[in-house]
Amino acid sequence: MCSECGCGHTKKILEVSSKILEENDLQAEKNREHFSRHHILAVNLMSSPGAGKTTLLEKTADLLRGEFRIGVVEGDLETSRDTDRLRARGVPVVQITTGQACHLDAFMVHEGIHSLPLEDLDIVFIENVGNLVCPASYDVGAHLNVVLLSVTEGDDKPEKYPIIFRSADLMLITKTDLLPYVDFSIERAVKLAKTVNPSIDVILVSSKTEEGMEEWLNYIKKRLGA
Amino acid sequence: MHEFSIVQNLLDLIERYARKNRAERVTEIVVSVGVLSGVEPHLLKVAFDTFKEGTVAESAELVIEIEKLDLRCRDCGKVSGLEEPRFVCPFCGSLNTEASGGDGLILKRLEMECHEGSAEGKN
Ligand SMILES: Nc1nc2c(ncn2[C@@H]2O[C@H](COP(=O)(O)OP(=O)(O)OP(=O)(O)O)[C@@H](O)[C@H]2O)c(=O)[nH]1
Ligand SMILES: [Mg+2]
Ligand SMILES: [Zn+2]
Numbered sequence: 001m002c003s004e005c006g007c008g009h010t011k012k013i014l015e016v017s018s019k020i021l022e023e024n025d026l027q028a029e030k031n032r033e034h035f036s037r038h039h040i041l042a043v044n045l046m047s048s049p050g051a052g053k054t055t056l057l058e059k060t061a062d063l064l065r066g067e068f069r070i071g072v073v074e075g076d077l078e079t080s081r082d083t084d085r086l087r088a089r090g091v092p093v094v095q096i097t098t099g100q101a102c103h104l105d106a107f108m109v110h111e112g113i114h115s116l117p118l119e120d121l122d123i124v125f126i127e128n129v130g131n132l133v134c135p136a137s138y139d140v141g142a143h144l145n146v147v148l149l150s151v152t153e154g155d156d157k158p159e160k161y162p163i164i165f166r167s168a169d170l171m172l173i174t175k176t177d178l179l180p181y182v183d184f185s186i187e188r189a190v191k192l193a194k195t196v197n198p199s200i201d202v203i204l205v206s207s208k209t210e211e212g213m214e215e216w217l218n219y220i221k222k223r224l225g226a
Numbered sequence: 227m228h229e230f231s232i233v234q235n236l237l238d239l240i241e242r243y244a245r246k247n248r249a250e251r252v253t254e255i256v257v258s259v260g261v262l263s264g265v266e267p268h269l270l271k272v273a274f275d276t277f278k279e280g281t282v283a284e285s286a287e288l289v290i291e292i293e294k295l296d297l298r299c300r301d302c303g304k305v306s307g308l309e310e311p312r313f314v315c316p317f318c319g320s321l322n323t324e325a326s327g328g329d330g331l332i333l334k335r336l337e338m339e340c341h342e343g344s345a346e347g348k349n
Contacts, residue, residue: 009250009339009340010339010341011337011338011339011340012338012339012340013335013337013338014243014247015335016243016333016336017333017334018239018333019330019331019332019333020235020236020257020331020332020333021331024235101231102227103228105231133228133264134227134264136264137228137331138228162262162311162313163264164264191321192321195321195323196325
């Protein structure tokens with residue numbers, strides 16, 4: 001009997017230790033296995049809005065054409081603009097339509113996977129929602145997590161948003177063609193990124209001048225086992 | 227604001243434990259939030275209080291414990307437990323530090339009221 005009010009209830013304290021995002025993590029693991037079974041490299045692209053994810057994918061699609069077949073899971077939830085841009089390049093794209101979500105999770109990506117012609121693909125890029133906070137907490141089941149930081153955003157971002165930089169294998173510093181016009185110290189950005197994540201790799205790219213594109217493509221190809 | 231979706235996952239977990247234990251009400255839950263989990267404790271609380279309505283945890287209080295981040299300074303050798311995601315050594319200001327821990331997001335404990343006789347392993 002409840003000792004406080006004599007109501008006939010018993011109080012019970014349950015010690016558990018359950019990861020709140022466990023379901024997502026399990027699904028993410030399944031996604032990764034799913035991609036691997038199809039010998040596909042899955043790459044998750046994260047950044048603030050407008051850092052250049054879609055432009056990078058357009059360039060990447062052009063430069064890999066004839067060599068590797070890519071598909072895209074598009075997390076632009078508001079419009080189909082990014083999807084249209086990539087389809088115009090002949091890239092198979094599946095757009096996630098989950099309304100106003102601020103991030104992609106493993107379940108959304110799983111749905112996307114089933115609408116892509118996986119047998120025909122070598123690489124699947126996941127363009128996450130433009131946001132430096134929320135996507136960091138969700139494993140979507142990619143093999144490679146990439147965070148883009150454009151030089152117009154400021155070199156202090158790794159310190160301000162450490163969690164997303166910690167979750168990434170690679171930091172792409174983008175729009176390097178604009179370096180002459182902004183006060184962005186590559187050295188400082190890299191130092192801060194390495195502080196929050198000592199094992200993070202760094203590549204500088206410009207989708208406009210194609211500077212660094214070869215290094216980026218080689219980075220991916222190396223992980224394809226190609 | 228991914229705290230809203232995190233609270234949905236949390237409530238699903240709570241419902242599951244409550245059902246398994248035939249609880250009538252959950253009165254308190256304790257969650258450990260790592261400094262590097264990407265979850266803002268205040269927002270988590272707001273989201274929890276918004277979404278608990280109509281669930282078994284309707285009258286539950288959410289207690290948040292902060293899991294600190296351990297920062298080891300390679301310059302001065304000191305170790306600090308930090309309650310915010312910072313990577314600068316608080317002793318000497320060095321950036322030459324190594325962080326560990328603080329990335330958990332864990333439901334640790336539930337306190338619930340079960341009907342006498344219906345609870346598993348009644349006491
Ligand atoms: N100068 C320059 N501009 C770029 C570069 N890459 C992208 N941009 C421009 O930056 C703007 C945003 O690029 P997007 O590729 O749409 O960025 P995004 O990250 O996909 O944006 P969201 O999907 O809205 O988050 C566009 O106007 C691009 O033309 C670059 O390397 N150099
Ligand atoms: Mg885009
Ligand atoms: Zn120090």
